Amino acid sequence: MTDFVSYVIDGLPFGCVYALVAIGLVLTYKTAGVFNLALAVQSFLSAAVYYDLKARHDWPIVPALFVAVFVVGPVVGFILDRFLFRYLRSAPPVARLVCSLGLLVAGPEIVILWFGRTGSVNPPAITTNPDRQYHFLDYVVSQRELAIIVTTLLAVGGLMLLFRYSAIGLQMRAVVESPRMTELSGINADRVGSFAWMLSSVFAGLAGVLVAPLYVNVASQNFLFLLIAAVAAAAFGRLSSLPLTLLGGLLLGAAQGLLAAYLPSGSVLANGLRPGLPFAALFLLLLFWPGLRQRRETVDPLSGVDPPPPAPVATERSRALTIATRVFALVAIGVGSFFVFFQLDSYWLLIVTQGVVYATIFLSITVITGMGGQLSLCQATFAGVGGFTTAQLVDRYSDMPVLLTIVIGALLAAVVGGLLAIPALRLGGIYMSLATLAFAFMFNAVLVPLDWVSGGFVPLRVPRPVVGPVDFASDKAFLMLCIVVLAAVSVLVIFVRKGTTGRYLAALRASEPAAASIGINPARARVTALALSAGIAGLGGGMLVTLHGRANTVFFEPLFGLFFVVIVVTLGARSVQGAITAGLAFMLFPEFLDAVGLSASYQFIFFGLGALTFARHPEGIIEFQTRKSLTFIQGLLDRRKGPPATSAPGSPSPPGGDGAAGTRQEEPVR
């Protein structure tokens, strides 16, 4: 019994910091409707600032803590609200999630530019003598742990008092109900929102500073782990209850302490399960926790009063222009291929081949995000299912054709995707994204280390395929094969988009109630979309391991899953060209950065911040620019033919724009 309690106590400090970040998540989710994945970055930043001031500049504890948590935290929170998320209020939930995902990808690299990637060992605690031990009955607690527990209880207690007894607390509770209703009663909801963001950021910063000394150094991946554990705690609190969220964090910490002590340390599964616990907990909570079932997105009761968002400009393009762009594309592909096949050395050939393979994987995001309007964060994991299956099959049955194993891998990935979709889609909205996130990390922590998945420490070898007389061992031949596969998948994606599934998904994306009202089964359409998407990713994963000749676990790390989404969404999730551009950019952009003397990590910053444009241009940069230039060319063509007889019936004019200007001019006369 004594042991049991002391193991629980060991886990509590972690539980406390999980709870702090989870409360930060709940604060912005409830008041602003933003599930802020970037909290991991905010924690990281505060921890880095504290380290810098305390360890590198020898500041005393109190001012360093004050600046790191109570200056940096609120400032970051304010900036995020004021310059980004405030403008996304009417954006769909997925768009808001994409923005915070972009920040999650870009943020750590930005912090590292200043803070450095290494050299931050032994992060300082927030007390003078952290290793001093205190004895309570039979239990021993260090000052470091005690400080974390006490600080957390103070912070949470203070927050509850704030909510209960202060004016701003009451206003925040009102904004949770309905921001617009609150504004109608004379309260500046924007100000309340900013306050919530700043408060949330303080909690994240505090957690960052507290958790840092529990690790060897201040490294960004610790904070990502912290974030996902916090998401699990917040899910336990149904993303709304603060006491339950606190309890969820503490339970998770305690469970971690117990698991660390009682699981036999010999087996690979146990070793994987220990760090994987928060991911598994999040995944299971999302699937089985009753409070989360059938939850709709929080909807403002007055939202119906808003005018509908302006419709995208509808353009009609002349046939000649469409043909001209297609011819141009064909010529560009022809010239490009000539260049690739006859001019490039083997290094660049590999780069381009990888780009083509990644483009195939990225087409899976075109299906699920572009067509299905859902955000899946585990596409790299689906690719992994395909890749590992290929490697395992080739390893065990050496006479099995490699291409067949790739196809089997793709089918297995599709099955996994479909099975994951069935429970996840019942949750819908951001929960589906969170479930895929949890799945990605869980798969990586628990399953990937196993022998029958990745082959253990030494990556499995995969030979290049031989089809009849053709041996794809040469790099040029294999590139040819990759291009054929990419082309085939592209064509399939276009067929699906034109076909029933694509049209159902387009209908669902635009209006789920209307789609259901004509008999479309939303769940079925979306399960189909995720299974198809996972299958495509699995196919790409199989090609990837075949290209490299081995199934490295690094290829399929969950972080790549996040980055894949960010890069595709930035460049264009709606179109096949978008995915192909993203695939090539994923490989060529680091080379470009290298050529201009920048580190490759800038790619995360560029595309991460690029994803912030998603809310305004969900079609992506490529599609947006293409449409803009084509509309421009069309305009030139029209002008040469003479002025159009009538303006288009739906040509958008700013509502009341002219009238408002007129009124303003009249006013001085009065």
Place this chain on the structure above:
Amino acid sequence: MSLLDAEEITKRFAGISALDRVSLTVERGELVGLIGPNGAGKTTFFNCLLGMLRPEGGRVVFDGVDITRLPVYKRARLGFGRTFQRVELFTGTSVRDHLLVAERSRRGDGALWKDLLNMGGPTAEELARSEETLELLGLADFADKPVESLSLGRSRLLEVGRALMTDAKLLLLDEPSSGLDRRETASLAETLRQVQQDRGTAVLLVEHDVEMVQSFCARTYVLDFGVLIASGPTTEVMSDATVRSAYLGDVV
């Protein structure tokens, strides 16, 4: 047997009774109105019929099938068509696409493998059927226009057309006149009458606009504070004293 038979629907929100044992029937091909002042429970009743809300008591029988517990899309497949008060169109597609996707949903033969073999596009038969509906609604000139360019009145018609493509036996119209001026309302009512003659579709019209109900519905139900206060032939209902007091307030 009636086409739609809603029996004693009861719905409470946090103890407040929004609907108290409301019963309503619609016969095949009949035009029925449901009116009531603001907050009477019209929309709640509508949502209970459609499956957007689950009533605490009562049952909904449609064409002999108990549909009280069916999800929205299954009711649609049985022949429930609807329009929305705030128009819900599939932005980014054309007018014709709306009808085609509804037609495909009615046929229910959209397997993924057909898409993968490029057999998922609209068939000649589907195109012909959508053309018929476009003609009926007078939308033929707009067939290839993006829906964003339609006026509100035509958008409402398109919603009707989309519901008709699913072979709806009953059209539930949610305040179709809201946002339309008198002329547009009259022309909408005229088109709906034609649809009813042409296809024999029954219509349940939830309306604010008493004039439209008078000109359109043979029979009318009146809701007030979640209770049915009158029902019968429209002319009789409109002259009923309780109805007048519910709408105009009691004259003391």
